[in-house]
Amino acid sequence: MAKVEKPRVEYPLATQTGVLGAAVLALWGVLGYFGSEGSYQEQNRDPFQIAAQSARLEGFREAVAEDAILGYLTDAAPGSEVSDSMFMAAQYTLAPRLVVKETNDKKTNYQQVLGNFTRPADFAEIGRQHGLSLQRDFGNGVVLYRSDAR
Amino acid sequence: MAGLLAILLAVALGCALVLRFANLTSLQPRWAAALVIFGSGTALGIGLTSILFLVALLLIPGLPSLAMWVEIAVLAWISYDLYRRRNSAPTSESRSQFPWNLALMAALALAMALVIGAMSVAWENNPQGNWDAWAIWNLRARFLAAGGSLAHRAWSPMLGFTHPEYPLLTSAFVARAWTYGYTLSAAVPIAVSCLFFLALISLATGGMAAWHSRPLGLLLGLSLAATPTLVHVVPDQYADVPLACYFTGALMLALLERPVLAGLLAGLAAWTKDEGLLFAAIFLAAATIFRRQQFLRLLAGSALGGGVAILFKTILARGNASLLGASLPLLGHHLSDPSRYRQVIVAMGAQFTGMASGWYHPILPALALAIALRFDVQRRRDVLFCSTVALLLFGGYFFVYIITPNDLTWQLQTSLSRLYVQIWPVVLLAIWTALRSPESTAIVQVGTAKARKKAKA
Numbered sequence: 001m002a003k004v005e006k007p008r009v010e011y012p013l014a015t016q017t018g019v020l021g022a023a024v025l026a027l028w029g030v031l032g033y034f035g036s037e038g039s040y041q042e043q044n045r046d047p048f049q050i051a052a053q054s055a056r057l058e059g060f061r062e063a064v065a066e067d068a069i070l071g072y073l074t075d076a077a078p079g080s081e082v083s084d085s086m087f088m089a090a091q092y093t094l095a096p097r098l099v100v101k102e103t104n105d106k107k108t109n110y111q112q113v114l115g116n117f118t119r120p121a122d123f124a125e126i127g128r129q130h131g132l133s134l135q136r137d138f139g140n141g142v143v144l145y146r147s148d149a150r
Numbered sequence: 151m152a153g154l155l156a157i158l159l160a161v162a163l164g165c166a167l168v169l170r171f172a173n174l175t176s177l178q179p180r181w182a183a184a185l186v187i188f189g190s191g192t193a194l195g196i197g198l199t200s201i202l203f204l205v206a207l208l209l210i211p212g213l214p215s216l217a218m219w220v221e222i223a224v225l226a227w228i229s230y231d232l233y234r235r236r237n238s239a240p241t242s243e244s245r246s247q248f249p250w251n252l253a254l255m256a257a258l259a260l261a262m263a264l265v266i267g268a269m270s271v272a273w274e275n276n277p278q279g280n281w282d283a284w285a286i287w288n289l290r291a292r293f294l295a296a297g298g299s300l301a302h303r304a305w306s307p308m309l310g311f312t313h314p315e316y317p318l319l320t321s322a323f324v325a326r327a328w329t330y331g332y333t334l335s336a337a338v339p340i341a342v343s344c345l346f347f348l349a350l351i352s353l354a355t356g357g358m359a360a361w362h363s364r365p366l367g368l369l370l371g372l373s374l375a376a377t378p379t380l381v382h383v384v385p386d387q388y389a390d391v392p393l394a395c396y397f398t399g400a401l402m403l404a405l406l407e408r409p410v411l412a413g414l415l416a417g418l419a420a421w422t423k424d425e426g427l428l429f430a431a432i433f434l435a436a437a438t439i440f441r442r443q444q445f446l447r448l449l450a451g452s453a454l455g456g457g458v459a460i461l462f463k464t465i466l467a468r469g470n471a472s473l474l475g476a477s478l479p480l481l482g483h484h485l486s487d488p489s490r491y492r493q494v495i496v497a498m499g500a501q502f503t504g505m506a507s508g509w510y511h512p513i514l515p516a517l518a519l520a521i522a523l524r525f526d527v528q529r530r531r532d533v534l535f536c537s538t539v540a541l542l543l544f545g546g547y548f549f550v551y552i553i554t555p556n557d558l559t560w561q562l563q564t565s566l567s568r569l570y571v572q573i574w575p576v577v578l579l580a581i582w583t584a585l586r587s588p589e590s591t592a593i594v595q596v597g598t599a600k601a602r603k604k605a606k607a
C-alpha cells in the first residue's frame with residue numbers, strides 16, 4: 001500500500017507579497033507615529049494651560065459654594081482664542097459651579113461674578129463700571145465680585 | 151485607583167454579559183473569540199453602566215452608589231451562572247493555518263506596544279486631554295459627578311459653548327467612575343479613552359479573524375493601529391474613538407450573526423454622540439435590505455441606547471438648540487449654494503490625503519492586500535451591507551456640512567478630521583469584507599511520495 005504523505009500547502013508569491021507588504025507598511029506607519037508623537041506632545045504641552053488655570057482658580061473655587069451660578073467679567077478680547085480658552089478653562093475648573101457669559105456686559109443677572117483678567121488693573125474700578133463691588137482679590141487676575149443691584 | 155476599579159467593574163460586567171448571553175465562545179479560533187468577548191464586553195459594559203448610573207442619578211439622587219451595588223449583584227449572579235454552566239473547551243479548529251499567523255500576532259503586539267507607549271507621552275503632558283475633553287465631555291462629567299440637582303447642569307441651556315444637547319455616554323461613564331471612586335482623577339478619562347481604543351482593535355481583529363480569515367483579522371488590527379489620525383486622537387479623550395468602536399462593533403457583530411448584541415452597540419453609538427444617531431438609522435435601514443432575517447433582533451437591541459438618546463434629547467435637553475433645528479432657517483439657501491458643495495468636497499479630499507504621516511498613508515496596507523489578494527465575490531451581500539453603511543454615513547456627514555448654520559470653514563477645520571476618525575474603521579472593515587482570504591489562495595498538494603516523484607520526473 002502506497003504511503004500517503006501529509007498534504008503540502010503552499011501559498012502563491014502574490015499572497016505572500018501582499019500579506020508581508022501590508023504588515024510591513026502598517027509597521028512603518030506605527031513606527032512613524034511613534035517617532036513623531038513624542039516630539040509633537042513635548043512641543044504641545046498643555047497648550048490651553050489647564051493645569052495653570054486650575055492652580056490660579058483654586059482659591060476662588062474654595063471660596064464659592066458648589067451650587068453657585070456666577071456671572072463672568074474679563075478683559076480678554078471677545079471671540080479671541082484667549083478669551084474662549086480662559087472662559088472654558090474656568091468653567092471646567094470651577095464645575096459644578098456654573099459660569100455664565102452674559103450678553104449685556106454692563107449689567108449682570110447674578111449675585112456673584114467671576115473676574116478673570118489677563119493683566120493687572122484696578123479691578124475695583126472695573127467692577128464699579130459694571131455695577132459690581134469687589135468682594136475678594138485672589139491674585140493672578142482672579143477676583144470675586146458681588147452685584148450691587150441685589 | 152478606586153476610579154480605575156470602577157472601570158474594571160464595568161468591563162467585567164460587560165464581558166460576563168456577552169459570555170453568558172451572546173454565545174461568543176463558539177467562535178474560532180479561540181484567541182479571536184477572546185478578543186471579540188473583550189471588545190464587545192468592554193463597549194457594552196461601559197454603555198450599559200453609563201445608562202444605569204444616569205437613571206439611578208435621576209430617579210434616586212440621594213443614593214449615588216446604588217447603581218454600583220446593582221452592578222456588583224448582577225456580576226456575581228452571572229459569574230455564578232457561568233461557573234455552573236461551564237463546559238469543556240470547544241473542539242480545536244480544523245481549518246488550515248496560514249503559516250505567518252504567529253508573526254502577524256507578534257507584529258500586532260509590537261504595534262500596540264509602540265502606539266500605547268507613544269500615547270503615554272501625551273497622557274503625561276496633557277492629562278486633561280484636548281479642548282473638547284475639558285470643554286464638553288469631562289466638564290459634563292464633573293456636573294454629573296456632583297450628583298443631586300447639580301447633575302442637571304450637564305444639560306443646562308446655560309452651558310452656552312458646551313453642547314449641552316450632546317448624548318452622555320462618555321460623560322456619564324466618567325462621572326460614574328469618579329463617583330464610585332470618590333475622586334476626580336484624570337486617570338479615569340485617560341483609561342476610558344484607552345479602553346475604547348483597545349476594544350476597537352480587539353473587535354476588528356478578533357471579529358474579522360473569526361468571520362473571514364485569521365491573517366486578515368490580524369492585518370485589519372494592524373492597519374487600524376497604524377492609522378496616525380486615529381491613534382493621535384485617543385489621548386485627546388474625545389468621543390470619536392468610542393463612536394468608531396461602536397460603529398465597528400455593530401457591523402462586525404452583525405456579520406458574526408449576533409444581531410441583538412450588534413443592535414445594542416448601534417444603539418449605544420446613538421447614546422455616545424449625535425453622529426451615532428445617524429449611524430443607528432443608517433445601520434437599521436441597510437439591515438432591512440441586506441440582513442432582513444436579523445432586522446427585528448437588531449432593532450430590539452438598538453432600542454435601549456437609541457431610546458435613551460432620544461428620551462434625553464426630547465425630555466431632559468429639550469431646551470437646547472439642535473444642529474438640525476438651527477439649520478432650518480438657512481436650509482434652502484445653503485442647499486442651493488454650489489460653492490458650499492465645492493468647499494466640502496475639496497476639504498474632504500484634502501482631509502483624506504492629510505491622513506498621511508510623511509510618506510505613509512493608512513490606505514497603503516489595504517491597497518497592498520487588494521492588489522495581491524483581489525476580491526471575493528462570494529460574500530457580496532455582506533460587502534454591500536458594510537459598504538452601504540460606510541457610503542451613507544459619508545453622505546450624511548457631507549450633507550450636515552452643507553446645511554450647517556455655523557461658519558463652514560470653521561466647522562470643517564474643527565471637525566472633519568474627527569469625522570474621518572469615526573468613519574475610517576468602517577471603511578477599512580468594508581474593504582476587508584471584500585478581500586479574498588490568504589487561506590483561500592492556498593495550493594494543497596496531496597498524494598503519495600511515489601506519485602510526487604513521478605510528477606516531478
